[in-house]
Amino acid sequence: MSPLLSAEQAVLGSVLLDPDQLAHLDWLAPDHFDRPVHRSLFAALRKLRSDGHPALSADGPVPLSWVTDAVGEAGLHVRGLTAVYAHTLISACPRPAHAPVYGRMVLEGAIHRTVAQHAIRLHQVARADALQGEVEGTLRSADVLTGVLTDLARRWGTDPRPVAPAAAPAAAPATPPVQADQVAEDERFLLAVLAEQPRAMEEVVAWLRPGDFAGPAHGQLYRCLGALHHRGEPIDRITLLWEAQRRGLLADGTLSADQLTAICDDVIPGSAEWLGERVMRSSLTRTAAASARAVRALAEDEALVPGRLINHALHALGPLDEVRARWQTANGSPPPKPPASAPAPDGPPPARVHAARARSTPHPAPSPSARTGPVPTPATARPPSRGHL
Structure with a gap:
């Protein structure tokens, strides 16, 4: 059994044993549970609490109706739940009073699962946009993922901010660019236009970068074009070949003289800005998939x-x-609004966030003078955990 499954069972078992534990789990939602039967049962327990179930005000042992009513309510939304499984959950709970800590474990699992699901969604949308030559869906999915990360940070009680990992994570296997032939053709056409038209670099140099090219050789050739443009030197086949040689691109095999000549001789009429935007679209979806x-x-x-x-x-x-900001510059669109730093009005209050991050901290033992105080009578004292009749 996985630790997450044990934590989910322990949370439900603690509430079945002691309904008062629900008061310490207001920050936990049914959707945070991985198994559908656990989601339905936790939602049923919260509904019984909001309806004022008699078990919440009963003194002494918890009535058996608390378990049977919870199973009956949850059974309306999920199949296969029986009272036998409810008692399995009860036996899986070591200490009902540890319910907030068990709930924190469930929330931790939900955070991992939610982030993974939205990352998969972003990857799928980016690949679909690459096929269609669009970026709007990718940008929306990226905004959703950023918003989810910000909301989860508030629920966990941390400040959302980009932090680089101490060690570089294992690189995921890269997938080839969608429509790689079309992308390579667009890049070759753009380089040909930039090499042929003296003022074409001015149309793209402000927002197009070498890293936006899918082909490493194309990116390096664009870097050479940018260097010549920056120095105010003329651009043609000979000056490009000389710049590539000075940068060692011919010696290390990144470029060959024949490749460069073929690009420069492929003279076609075209707009550098239009071709550059096509390259940028491909770069944005490719970067989104990698992220x-x-x-x-x-x-x-x-x-x-x-x-x-x-x-x-x-x-x-x-x-x-970073790529998105340059895409906004290329299209003259206003940059996206940064996510608000203030908690949402319906977000969890600080007390619940503290409960979500609760740790098993030992409480200091009472002083001798405190032990001499009045002892509560059995009629007024209620144990934290109650058994069933």
Whole structure:
């Protein structure tokens, strides 16, 4: 049995044993549970509490109706739940009073699972947009993922900020660019236009970078074009070949004289700005897919605590934010609004966040003078955990 499954069972068992524990789990939602039967049962327990079930005000042992009514309510939404499984949950709970700590474990598992799901979604949308030559869906999915990370950080009680991991995470296997032939053709056409038209570099140099090219050789050739443009030197086949040789691109095999000549001789009329935007679209979707793979790899690391997971995931989205900002510049669009730093009005209050991050901290033993105080009578004292009749 996995630790997460044990934690989910322990949370439900603690509430079945002691309904008062629900008061310490207001920050935990049914969707935080992985198994559908656990979601339905926790939702049923919360409904019984909101309806004022008699077990909440009963003195002494918890009535058996608390368990049977919870099973009956949950059974309306999920199949296969029986009273036998409810008693299995009860036996899986070591200490009912530890319910907030068990709930924190459930929330931690939910954070990993939620981040992974949204990263997968971003990767799928980026690949679909690459096929269609669009970026709007990718940008929306990236915004959703950023918003989810910010919300989860508030629920966990941490400050969402990009933090690079101490050690570089294992690189996920890279997938070839979607429509690689079309992308390579767009890049060759753009380089040909930049080499042929003297003022073409001015149309793209402010927002297009060598890293936006899928082909390493194309990116290096664009770097050579940018260097010549920056120095104010003329651009043609000979000056490009000389710049490539000075940078060692011919010696290390990155470029060949024949490749460069073929690009420069492929004279076609075209707009550098239009071709540059096509290259940027491909770069944005490709970067989004790579960031999504990195975030998913972080979410699948079970040893990573939620606070670090969220902050490392925000750092992994940094390259996408950088490409997106340049895409906004190329299109003249206003930059996206940063996420608000203030908690949402319906977000969990600080007390619940503290409960979510509760640790098993031993309480100091009472002083001798405190022990001499009046002892509560059995009629007014209520134990933290109650048994069933």
